Amino acid sequence: MGKEFILSLMVIIPLGTAFVISxxxxxxxxxxxxxxxxxxxxxxxxxxxxxxxxxxxxxxLVYKVGGWNPPFGICMVLDGLSCFMLVTVNIVxxxxxxxxxxxxxxxxDKPKFFTLFSLMVCGMNGVILTGDIFNLFVFVEIASxxxxxxxxxxTEAEELEASFKYxxxxxxxxxxxxxxxxxLYGFTSTLNMADMAKILTVKDSFRLVPFVxxxxxxxxxxxxxxxxxxxxxxxxxxxxxxxxxxxxxxLLIKTLGVYSLVRIFFNVxxxxxxxxxxxxxxxxxxALSIIVGVILAISQWDLKRLLAYHxxxxxxxxxxxxxxxxxxxxxxxxxxxxxxxxxxxLLFLNSGAVDYSAGTRDLKETGGLAKVMPxxxxxSLFASMSIAGVPPxxxxxxxxxxxxxxxxxxxxxxxxxxxxxxILTLSSFMKVQxxxxxxxxxxxxxxxxxxxxxxxxxxxxxxxxxxxGGLMFVSPLKFxxxxxxxxxxxxxxxxxxxxGGGK
Amino acid sequence: xxxxxxxxxxxxxxxxxxLRKRNIVKIIVGLGIMxxxxxxxxxxxxxxxxGRSPIEASNQQILNMVDPVPQALVLTSxxxxxxxTALFISIAIRIYEKYGTFDxxxxxxxxx
Numbered sequence: 001m002g003k004e005f006i007l008s009l010m011v012i013i014p015l016g017t018a019f020v021i022s023x024x025x026x027x028x029x030x031x032x033x034x035x036x037x038x039x040x041x042x043x044x045x046x047x048x049x050x051x052x053x054x055x056x057x058x059x060x061l062v063y064k065v066g067g068w069n070p071p072f073g074i075c076m077v078l079d080g081l082s083c084f085m086l087v088t089v090n091i092v093x094x095x096x097x098x099x100x101x102x103x104x105x106x107x108x109d110k111p112k113f114f115t116l117f118s119l120m121v122c123g124m125n126g127v128i129l130t131g132d133i134f135n136l137f138v139f140v141e142i143a144s145x146x147x148x149x150x151x152x153x154x155t156e157a158e159e160l161e162a163s164f165k166y167x168x169x170x171x172x173x174x175x176x177x178x179x180x181x182x183x184l185y186g187f188t189s190t191l192n193m194a195d196m197a198k199i200l201t202v203k204d205s206f207r208l209v210p211f212v213x214x215x216x217x218x219x220x221x222x223x224x225x226x227x228x229x230x231x232x233x234x235x236x237x238x239x240x241x242x243x244x245x246x247x248x249x250x251l252l253i254k255t256l257g258v259y260s261l262v263r264i265f266f267n268v269x270x271x272x273x274x275x276x277x278x279x280x281x282x283x284x285x286x287a288l289s290i291i292v293g294v295i296l297a298i299s300q301w302d303l304k305r306l307l308a309y310h311x312x313x314x315x316x317x318x319x320x321x322x323x324x325x326x327x328x329x330x331x332x333x334x335x336x337x338x339x340x341x342x343x344x345x346l347l348f349l350n351s352g353a354v355d356y357s358a359g360t361r362d363l364k365e366t367g368g369l370a371k372v373m374p375x376x377x378x379x380s381l382f383a384s385m386s387i388a389g390v391p392p393x394x395x396x397x398x399x400x401x402x403x404x405x406x407x408x409x410x411x412x413x414x415x416x417x418x419x420x421x422x423i424l425t426l427s428s429f430m431k432v433q434x435x436x437x438x439x440x441x442x443x444x445x446x447x448x449x450x451x452x453x454x455x456x457x458x459x460x461x462x463x464x465x466x467x468x469g470g471l472m473f474v475s476p477l478k479f480x481x482x483x484x485x486x487x488x489x490x491x492x493x494x495x496x497x498x499x500g501g502g503k
Numbered sequence: 504x505x506x507x508x509x510x511x512x513x514x515x516x517x518x519x520x521x522l523r524k525r526n527i528v529k530i531i532v533g534l535g536i537m538x539x540x541x542x543x544x545x546x547x548x549x550x551x552x553x554g555r556s557p558i559e560a561s562n563q564q565i566l567n568m569v570d571p572v573p574q575a576l577v578l579t580s581x582x583x584x585x586x587x588t589a590l591f592i593s594i595a596i597r598i599y600e601k602y603g604t605f606d607x608x609x610x611x612x613x614x615x
Contacts, residue, residue, distance in 0.1 A: 134576055134579075138579060138583070141583045141587075145583075145586055145587060145590060148590055148594075149590060152594055152597070155597055156601070157598075157601040157602060157612055158612050158613055160594055160597050160598045160601060161598065161610050161611075161612060161613055162613060163594055164527070164591075164594050164595070164598060167587070167590065167591060167594065168521065168530065168534065171534055171538075171587055172521065172534075172537075174583075175537050175538065175541050178541050178545070178580060179541050179544065182541070182544060182545040182548055182573070183548075185545075185548070185572070185573070185576075186548040189570075191572070191576075235613045239613075
C-alpha cells in the first residue's frame with residue numbers, strides 16, 4: 001500500500017460518510033453534523049497533501065485499483081490538472097458544509113441532505129481522479145443524480161418542476177456521453193483514457209473522432225450549461241437550498257462539464273489534425289455564453305436567478321480562455337475557474353444569508369440590509385467586486401489574462417465580447433448592491449439579525465480567499481496553476497505519464 | 504447493419520417521446536426507451552457473428568467469442584438507469600400532489 005492509496009481515499013471517504021450518515025443520522029443527535037465536518041475536513045487536508053505529494057514526486061501519481069496495470073485495470077490519476085481541481089472542489093465543499101450546519105436547520109431531515117451532499121462530493125472527486133472513461137461516466141451520474149434530488153430538496157412546487165426539467169436535460173446529456181463512450185470503445189477496444197489517446201494517434205480516426213466530439217460537446221455542454229444548452233440552469237440553481245446552489249454553480253458545472261471537456265478534448269483527442277476546429281467551437285460557444293448569460297442576468301429581479309445567469313456567463317469566460325489554446329489563454333481560463341468557484345459560491349451563500357434572515361430574495365422587496373447584516377454586506381461586496389473584475393480582487397486578474405490572451409492570439413472580437421460582458425456584469429452587481437444592501441432600511445426589516453456565527457465564518461473565509469486569490473499569479477504560488485496548464489498544453493504527455501507507470 | 508438501424512429507430516422513438524409528449528409519465532417512458540436503445544447499441548458493438556460466450560473451459564478452443572466488456576458496462580448502466588427512473592417517478596408523484604396534473608403545459612410556475 002503505497003502513498004498512491006490516498007487517491008482512492010478521496011472517493012472512499014465521502015462515499016463512506018454518505019453510507020454512515022444515512023444509517024445512523026436519524027437516531028444519534030448531532031451525529032451527521034460531526035460526521036460531515038470530520039469527513040470534509042479530512043478531504044480538504046488530503047487534497048492539500050496530494051498537492052504536496054505531487055510537488056515531491058514531480059510528475060504523475062497513478063493508483064492501480066486492485067493492482068491491475070493501466071490498459072486493462074481501472075486506474076486513478078493525479079496530475080497537475082486533477083490536483084488543481086481537487087483542491088478547488090474540497091476547499092469550497094468544506095466551507096459549504098460548514099455553512100450548511102446552521103442553514104439547513106430551516107429544512108427538515110438534515111441527515112438526508114448531508115447524505116446527498118457527500119454523494120455529490122464523492123462523484124466530483126471521482127470524476128476528477130479517474131483515468132478510465134467509463135468510470136468517468138459512472139461518477140458523472142453519481143454526482144448528477146445526487147444533484148437532481150438536492151434541487152428538489154424543499155419539495156415545493158417550483159423546486160419539483162425545476163428538478164424535473166434538470167433531470168430530463170441531465171439524463172439526455174448522460175445518454176449522449178454514453179453513446180460517445182460506446183463508439184470510442186468500439187473503435188479503440190480500450191476504456192483507459194491514456195491508452196485511448198495513444199491508439200487514436202496511431203489509428204486513422206478522422207471520421208469517428210469528430211462525431212464523438214459532437215456527442216461529447218452536447219453531453220458535457222449540457223452539464224456545463226454552455227449557451228445553447230443553458231435552459232435548465234436558471235431554473236435548477238435558484239430552486240435548490242442556497243448551499244446547494246453554491247455547490248452546483250461553484251463546482252458541479254465545472255467539474256462535470258468543463259473539466260471533462262478539457263480532459264477529453266485536450267488529452268485524449270489531441271492526436272487528430274482537426275484540433276483547431278474544436279478550439280474555434282469552444283471560443284464561439286464561450287463568447288456566446290458570456291454575452292447571452294449576462295444579458296439575461298441583468299433583467300432579473302430574483303437574486304438567486306440573477307446569480308444563476310451569471311454562472312452561464314462566467315463559464316463562458318472559462319471556455320473562451322481554454323478554447324484559445326495558447327498557454328496564456330489556458331492559464332487565464334483555469335485561473336478563472338478557481339476564482340469563479342470561490343466568488344460564485346460566496347455570492348450564493350450571501351443570497352442564502354439574506355433569505356435566512358430577511359425571508360425574501362426579491363430585489364424589489366429588500367433594501368438597506370447593510371445596516372443590520374454587516375458581515376453579509378461586507379463579504380458580498382468583496383464577491384461582487386471580484387466577479388465584476390475590480391482590480392485588487394482575483395476576478396480582475398483572471399479576466400485580464402483572458403482578454404490579454406485573446407488580443408495576443410489575434411482574436412480581438414472575442415476580447416471585446418469579454419470586455420462588454422465584464423462591464424455588464426459590473427452594472428448588474430451594482431444593481432444587487434443597491435437594491436439589497438444600500439438605500440433605506442424598510443420598517444419590516446428593522447428586527448432582522450445577522451446570520452449565526454458558523455455561517456458568518458465560512459463567508460468570511462471565502463471573502464478572504466477572494467482577496468488573496470490575486471496572489472495565486474505571483475511566483476511562489478504559481479506552480480499550482482502552472483502544473484495544470486502544463487497538463488492541458490502537454491497533450492500526449494498525459495498518456496505517456498500514465499502508461500509509463502507514473503513515476 | 505439492419506440491427507443497428509433498428510436500434511437507431513428505437514432511439515428516435517424514445518427521443519420523440521421526450522420531445523413531443525406532454526404527459527410527464529410518457530416523457531419518463533420515452534427516456535427509458537432511449538436508455539434501452541443505447542444499452543442495446545453498446546451490447547451490439549461487442550457482438551461477433553456466431554460468437555460464443557467467453558468462458559474458458561478445459562479441452563475447448565475458443566475461436567470466436569463475443570466481447571464481454573460491453574456486457575459488464577451495460578449492466579452498470581442499467582442499474583444507473585433504474586436509479587434515475589425511480590427518482591423521476593418519485594418526482595412525478597410529488598408534482599402530481601402539488602399541481603394536480605401530469606400535463607407539462609400546465610406546470611409552469613417558473614419563468615424568466
